Amino acid sequence: MRFTSEQRLDNGVLVREFTLGEIPGTLWTPASAEPAPLILMAHNGGLHRRESRLVGRARQAASRGYAVAAIDAPGHGDRPRSADDDAARAEFRRAMRAGEPADELFEAFVGPLVGKTVPEWRTTLDALLELPGIGGSVGYSGWTAVGVRLAATDPRVRAAVFFAGGYVPRAQHEEARRVTVPLLLLLQWDDEGNPRERALDLFDAFGSEEKTLHANVGGHAGTPWFEVDDGERFFARHLS
Template sequence: MTNHLIPDTPDVTEHALALAGVPGVLWTPASASAEAPAPLLLLGHPGGLDAIRQRLAARARQAAAAGFASAAIELPGSGSRPRLPHVDAARADLQRAVRAGEPLTDDVVDRLVLPLVELAVPEWRSALDELLARPEIGEAAAYSGGVLAIGVRLALVEPRIAAVVLFAGSAIPKATYVDARRLTKPVLALLQWDDENNERQAALNLFDTIGSSEKTLHANTGGHTGTPAFEGVDVNHFLLRHLA
C-alpha cells in the first residue's frame, strides 16, 4: 500500500491498495480517526483507475469537505485487470451501432453490462468488508457514481449502504428496471440532459421505476462529462442527511 497527499489538498490522503484482491484507492480526510471515523462513499466509475483517477480524486476532495472518506476499485476487465473478451466484443458492437446511428439492442446492452454487474457487485461487497474494518472508517456507507446498473444492484442487495447517488450516464439493461422497482433506499440521480452517449428517456424511465419513497432527480444541460461542480455540494447535503 502506498499513501500520499493529494496535491494542493493537504487534508486528504490518497492510499493505493488492493481491496479483495482488486486494485483500489482510498481517500481519507485528516479528520478521520478511530475516535471520529468517517462515513464512506463508494465511488462508482466506468473502467480502469488510471484513466479516471484525477476525476475520482476531485470527487473525493469534494466528499472530504463534508467529512467523508471515499474509495474506488477497478472494474472487471478494465485497466490493469485481465480483459473480458465477451464484454469487449459487446462494447465493439455498441460502438459500431453508435457510429452508424442505430438504436442499441437489448442483446448488446445485456452482453455489455450484465457481466460487469455480476462480477463487480460481489467485489464491491468484499471491498466494503475490508474498508469498514479500518478504524478510521465508520459504519455508514453510500454508493455514488456509475455504472448505473452496478449502483442499483449494489444498493439493492447490500444492507450496509444507506443511500445511493446514481450517475445516469450508461446503458441500462432491462434487468436493472426490475432491480430499481425493488429499491427502497434514498436516491439522488444526476442526469446530463445532452449526454451524447446515452438515451435521456431511458434514464428518465429508470428514475420513474425506482421504488424509493425518497428520490430526487437533478438534470443539467451539457454533455456526458459536463456535470457541474456545484452538484458535489448538493450530493454532500443529500449524503449528510443519511450518513452523518
C-alpha cells in the same frame, strides 16, 4: 486488504492504494481522527479509478469528512481484459455512434460486467468496514447499473447518487423497484449514450420514497461541478 502506497495531501487527506485479492483500489480518508462515513465511488464502464473527475470528487468529499473508496471493475483500469471484452465494447460503441440498435450488444456486455462487479464491491465493503477510522453509514456514488444492484441487495448502503442517467441492463429496471434508500439521479439532458427517456423511466421505477432527479443540459461528461456539492449535501443529510 494490503496497502501498497500512501500519500498525505496538503489538506490532510490520506490517499492509499490497496489490493484485495485481484481487486485494485484507492482509499481517501480525512484528517480527522473521528470515524468517517464511507462513500463507495464507482467509475462508469470503460474508465479507471484514477480518472480525473472521480479523483476530484473523492478528494473533495474526503476533505469534508468522508472516507471514499474506489476500485477498478473487472477488465478496467489496472485489471487485465480479454480480446473478447475489447471487441464487445468496440462493437457496442460503433453501433451507438451509427445509430443502430444496440440493446442486445449492451445486454451481452454490461449485464455480465455488473454481475462480476457488484460482488467485488461487497467484498471490498466488508474489508473497509473493518478498518479503523471508518464507521457509520455507507453511501454509493457513480455508475448507475452497478449502484442499482448494490443498493437493491446490500442493506449497508443507506443513500445513493447515480450518474449518467438510465441506460442500464433490463434486469436493473426490475431491481430498481427494490431500491428504497434515498437517492439522487443525475441526468445529462443531451447525453449521447444515455437516452433521457430511459433515465426518466428508471427514475419512475425506483421504490424510494425520497428520490430526486437533477437534469442539466450537456453531454455525458458535462455534469456541472455544483452537482458534486449538491451530492455532498445529500450525503450529509443521510450519512452524518
